[in-house]
Amino acid sequence: QQQVKQSPQSLIVQKGGISIINCAYENTAFDYFPWYQQFPGKGPALLIAIRPDVSEKKEGRFTISFNKSAKQFSLHIMDSQPGDSATYFCAAILRGAQKLVFGQGTRLTINP
């Protein structure tokens, strides 16, 4: 119940295309959903985050779409660039708790 399931495990997109990564959860007590970007040998960096009372949040080329009824959320990267090649993690935090529950990660490769 405290899992966050992420797909796909790996993704290859052509430069300029849209990268889409999906996550699903079961526990409706999750109330904060961040996305992190991690480059090899580095710590994760916060990209964008959303709360369940919002259906979409956009920051630059990054957009989170949130479907509360389906308990799913996704990250869209528009105009994907080779510099976006990294591993992306979705995560969730339970209301009133502090711990992040991470998805399994998606290794994104943008081909030039």
Place this chain on the structure above:
Amino acid sequence: GAVVSQHPSWVICKSGTSVKIECRSLDFQATTMFWYRQFPKQSLMLMATSNEGSKATYEQGVEKDKFLINHASLTLSTLTVTSAHPEDSSFYICSANSGGTDTQYFGPGTRLTVL
């Protein structure tokens, strides 16, 4: 803002020795810090949560006597891997948040290699 640093960035040690890793919040006070380990091509695994001035809370399966965590100030937490063995070789990452927010900021990680 919201920068978290870790030191050292990498360390190599002999089996049986202890290694200390520092995690600092540089521009904010971190009421809570977290320690994770990450194996190659895997997700982050939470090891423990530490609140300033309190004992750390360890996740199930994490040996508290092996992974000693100290959170002595609002800007510094340390992880000491005691009597390290090759299976402890991993990427250790800390994160921190300030009171009243859900956002966690991560350090750059420390690569530990135990020979």
